[in-house]
Amino acid sequence: MSNWDRFLDSFFNARVAWEYLPRIVDGFWLTILLALCIIASGLAAGLGLAVARSLGLRPLNWLIVFLVDLFRALPPLVIIALLYFGLPAAGLSLSGFAATWLSLSLVLMAFAEEIIWAGITATPRGQWEAARSTGLSFLQTLGWVVLPQALRMVIPPLTNRTIAITKGTALGSVVAVSEILGAAQAGVSFSFNPTPLTLGALAYVVLFVPVVILGRWIETRFAWKR
Template identity: 70%
Template sequence: MDNFLFSFFNLDVMVRYFPAIVDGFILTTYLGLAVVLTGLGLGLTLALIRSLRWRVVNVLIVIAVDVFRALPPLVIIILFYFALPSAGVTMTGFTATWLSLSLVLAAFSEEIFWAGILAVQKGQWEAARSTGLGLGQTLAYVVLPQAVRLTIPPLVNRAIAITKGTALGSVVAVQEILTQATTAQSFSGNPTPLTLGALAYLILFLPVVIFGRWLETRFAWRR
């Protein structure tokens, strides 16, 4: 038991590496927020463009969405970070992680927003247009408010799942929680920093997961 405490809850090690884990925590939060903002923004934009039903554009959107849904995020990050430099495009690990996860979230959220837009009945469009609203006004005041309501629970769950992928940034040397924890572990020869890192992730994500569960019961899809 003492041995276990010494390994996983070593107070000395905890105190020594606490600041590093806090730095990682801040960076993970920042990266996660950036991914959620750009990912959802881009996803909504693509879904809106898709609702204009330009055939060629829609085919391109569907292909791009499929590709980013099919490829593992880690593979995309590694492609951006290790492969693109050969084409003269270099980016930092942070940019590669942010861009990859944003594109993945955009792909998933485009599908969800689009499903929400389709779920709003045709009669609603027709009624709105016949009262003299323009296409943009119909979207903004009639369709989107209903669509977004339907899509909130799946969007939140997907956003959480993808934001957790910020830990993948450790593979391309982003100084987020996991990197800080593994570095500290190898310096100290003690796995306590991993415990700290795990706690940091729980502090960050547990409230969001519980919030997501609450939203799910609150805004459940009415079947």
């Protein structure tokens, strides 16, 4: 067998690929489910914190800034390890899926708060004053006047950050979540052949290349035009 044949037999082995494809597809759907859960809860929590911060209560703001700094400074894998391997010591066991979801949601929350808050502060003060003077309450002003403008401004950085954090779902493989990478690694150790890894990498490329291109498009479409 020539080197090239051996290479093909290792990385593009049709028999192994066929055998493990269903598991990679299962992993693919699990990755998407996990990603959607993280995006929903992370963005919602980030928006909630940004709104809370705009109330201007000083002790609350210190707490929010500390939380945001904390989850921007800690590596996601460290948070996952702490929740998955550490919490059982407190009598609380999370599944790998729950630990990964919670960790990445907290990270996305921190980045989303920071970005949305930047958008809120960048909205001209006159917008606030004009809206308030028409008789809108503080929350109405925030919800109907300021946030729509602020969110529009921060769509590009928010999209890019969301994509980057969503790719962290692969970290779930470390805590036994059988998302794409987890399924692929299991496949390699059963078959003694790296083809499942090739499939896994392909699955990620299929999933994320359109997302990366979408992010690129959004960046030019919603670029800062002031």
